[in-house]
Amino acid sequence: MSVSTVSKDQFKQFVEALIRSDQRVVGVQQRNDRFVFDDLATADALRLDYDVTILSPRKYILPQKEPLLQFAAGESYTPVHEGAPMVLLGVHPYDMASINQMDQLFSQDEYDSHYMNRRQHITVIACDVVTPSENVFAASMGTATVEKGYDMLLTDIGDAYVVQAATDKGKALTNLMPQARPASEADLDKCRAVQEQNQQKLNQHVLECKPSYLPKLLEKNYEHPVWEEKARLCYSCGSCNQVCPTCYCFDVQDEVNWDLKSGTRYRAWDGCLLEDFATVAGDHNFRKNRSDRFRHRLYRKGKYVPGKIDGQIACVGCGRCITACTSNIANPVDVYNQLMKRTDIG
Amino acid sequence: MSKPRVAIFDFACCEGCQLQIVNIEEEIIDLVGAVDVVEWREAMSEQSHEYDIAIIEGSITRPEDEHRVQIIRTRAKILIALGACATIGGVNKMKNNFDLNEVKRCVYGQDAGMPHLATTTTRAVHEVVDVDYKIHGCPIEGEEFKRIIRDLLLGKTPFVPNYPVCVECKERENVCRYEYNEICLGPIIRAGCGAPCPTAQWRCFGCRGLVDNPNVDAAQEVMEQYNLTLDDLKQKMVLFNSK
Ligand code: SF4
Ligand code: SF4
Ligand code: SF4
Ligand code: SF4
Ligand code: SF4
Numbered sequence: 001m002s003v004s005t006v007s008k009d010q011f012k013q014f015v016e017a018l019i020r021s022d023q024r025v026v027g028v029q030q031r032n033d034r035f036v037f038d039d040l041a042t043a044d045a046l047r048l049d050y051d052v053t054i055l056s057p058r059k060y061i062l063p064q065k066e067p068l069l070q071f072a073a074g075e076s077y078t079p080v081h082e083g084a085p086m087v088l089l090g091v092h093p094y095d096m097a098s099i100n101q102m103d104q105l106f107s108q109d110e111y112d113s114h115y116m117n118r119r120q121h122i123t124v125i126a127c128d129v130v131t132p133s134e135n136v137f138a139a140s141m142g143t144a145t146v147e148k149g150y151d152m153l154l155t156d157i158g159d160a161y162v163v164q165a166a167t168d169k170g171k172a173l174t175n176l177m178p179q180a181r182p183a184s185e186a187d188l189d190k191c192r193a194v195q196e197q198n199q200q201k202l203n204q205h206v207l208e209c210k211p212s213y214l215p216k217l218l219e220k221n222y223e224h225p226v227w228e229e230k231a232r233l234c235y236s237c238g239s240c241n242q243v244c245p246t247c248y249c250f251d252v253q254d255e256v257n258w259d260l261k262s263g264t265r266y267r268a269w270d271g272c273l274l275e276d277f278a279t280v281a282g283d284h285n286f287r288k289n290r291s292d293r294f295r296h297r298l299y300r301k302g303k304y305v306p307g308k309i310d311g312q313i314a315c316v317g318c319g320r321c322i323t324a325c326t327s328n329i330a331n332p333v334d335v336y337n338q339l340m341k342r343t344d345i346g
Numbered sequence: 347m348s349k350p351r352v353a354i355f356d357f358a359c360c361e362g363c364q365l366q367i368v369n370i371e372e373e374i375i376d377l378v379g380a381v382d383v384v385e386w387r388e389a390m391s392e393q394s395h396e397y398d399i400a401i402i403e404g405s406i407t408r409p410e411d412e413h414r415v416q417i418i419r420t421r422a423k424i425l426i427a428l429g430a431c432a433t434i435g436g437v438n439k440m441k442n443n444f445d446l447n448e449v450k451r452c453v454y455g456q457d458a459g460m461p462h463l464a465t466t467t468t469r470a471v472h473e474v475v476d477v478d479y480k481i482h483g484c485p486i487e488g489e490e491f492k493r494i495i496r497d498l499l500l501g502k503t504p505f506v507p508n509y510p511v512c513v514e515c516k517e518r519e520n521v522c523r524y525e526y527n528e529i530c531l532g533p534i535i536r537a538g539c540g541a542p543c544p545t546a547q548w549r550c551f552g553c554r555g556l557v558d559n560p561n562v563d564a565a566q567e568v569m570e571q572y573n574l575t576l577d578d579l580k581q582k583m584v585l586f587n588s589k
Contacts, residue, residue, distance in 0.1 A: 036519050054519045064517050233564040235533035236557075238509060242516035253505065256496050258376035269517070274509040275559055290561070324516065326524050326533055327568050 015043035027089035052133035056245030093146035098245035135319030139203035231291035241271030357404030363429030430484035534560035
């Protein structure tokens with residue numbers, strides 16, 4: 001790990017150089033009164049002081065719709081792999097944590113070459129949070145700061161950034177920062193202070209147990225009044241799935257051309273809250289009730305996915321679902337705390 | 347194998363959905379290559395009683411229309427309702443909110459009693475005859491129309507979303523209108539349009555009709571959270587989703 005410091009002016013020159021390079025550069029920008037990840041045209045458009053983006057960087061890691069293969073008449077087909085080099089600039093620690101989880105999920109068991117190929121071409125420049133969003137609770141989930149996954153991490157220490165280049169890709173980027181100087185002890189102190197503060201501050205909703213307790217809490221509460229109390233107001237609109245950085249379910253569909261023989265197979269985002277998500281052959285829907293689907297999402301975050309990734313909870317506390325849910329029922333902390341209240345921890 | 351014969355008919359509508367078909371431009375050649383269009387008043391002069399697929403645009407508002415669509419049904423193997431007027435009755439159904447005689451007097455004045463102006467309650471096509479497939483929207487989406495037709499030609503059940511507009515609205519990274527305390531019909535209306543209205547910072551007007559299983563029970567409580575009322579919501583439903 002090489003740690004250096006660049007002034008904000010020098011950093012701007014770095015971003016400009018990056019934009020001029022042959023990589024696609026995607027960074028956080030303002031759109032109306034919110035923030036989004038989008039292609040970066042100028043260094044001035046970059047807003048590393050943002051609170052949260054509407055959609056997470058998942059839209060670049062696992063696109064909303066991606067071609068998997070092209071088929072022709074008969075049995076022949078050609079797999080499609082996307083993999084143009086891209087820099088993702090301004091990923092918050094909680095989103096980095098979600099990318100780390102997806103990297104693990106898509107590379108273990110059945111290795112997903114579509115995902116992994118794209119992922120290997122993406123360079124992630126993460127940044128510590130400057131402005132907490134109104135619903136973030138990353139501090140409760142242990143994701144207010146992050147130790148791995150990024151190629152480079154930036155921490156805003158006022159008039160400068162502390163820059164940690166963690167990988168070869170990250171170190172190569174420091175070549176575009178010729179004026180960077182080795183970080184001083186004072187800079188490192190400031191950097192640690194920001195991170196320690198974030199571990200307290202990013203906590204607008206306080207989970208009343210350790211995240212590691214969630215699988216057990218859920219196991220005891222498959223039948224619980226809270227599922228129906230909340231789901232009663234659920235529109236099955238899937239907004240909570242769409243905005244979530246850790247939702248990775250997709251649906252596979254074929255689109256044929258006018259010759260009615262050749263075509264493309266795509267995969268597109270799906271969501272477990274949608275009415276037909278769990279409909280299988282023969283039109284059988286094994287999660288027909290709103291409350292079953294509502295419960296499934298929170299089980300998935302707190303129990304099922306953790307079972308596949310060494311106990312890591314698949315909710316990183318970004319708070320996006322809380323903001324996105326029209327019915328105001330999607331807050332995971334609220335549900336988990338209600339379960340806590342009525343459960344003997346034992 | 348001979349190509350399937352397709353006939354396109356219009357009833358009470360603005361013909362905007364047929365225009366969307368015309369607007370698929372170069373691909374219209376592909377379409378005409380894949381099927382035999384045997385009747386289409388807007389685009390050709392021939393007429394035919396022999397067809398496999400009947401595409402119906404518009405809603406049923408007159409006694410003779412009812413009769414005509416019934417005959418079309420007996421002749422067609424597959425009947426498709428095209429556009430909001432046909433799938434849900436569309437804007438034409440607004441008239442059902444008023445006394446029919448009043449409506450006639452208001453629209454036709456002194457001529458209201460003329461026999462060719464006889465008009466009844468507006469109905470969607472499926473309220474008169476069985477409909478096999480619906481292509482939603484006011485107007486329809488060209489891309490969706492092409493995909494559905496190709497799937498039907500392949501003998502595959504076309505995918506039509508049964509999830510709300512919010513899915514596509516979120517995909518386009520919009521801020522929900524409700525965050526500004528504005529009403530939007532998105533949570534109960536069928537997607538497939540790509541949410542152009544909320545993307546343009548309008549509400550969804552509901553032109554694709556309700557999803558199969560809308561959570562209408564939630565509406566009152568949810569509206570109250572935004573200082574809105576159920577009546578506010580119902581008012582917005584009148585345009586496309588009158589009874
Ligand atoms: S469940 Fe909600 S808070 Fe947790 S990661 Fe997903 S969107 Fe963020
Ligand atoms: S966002 Fe809210 S209303 Fe929509 S599916 Fe999720 S929990 Fe239900
Ligand atoms: S659905 Fe709309 S565009 Fe289509 S015919 Fe009816 S009014 Fe016109
Ligand atoms: S603006 Fe409308 S369509 Fe979009 S998320 Fe909100 S309610 Fe749904
Ligand atoms: S957003 Fe609503 S009104 Fe607009 S096209 Fe879609 S369904 Fe129709």
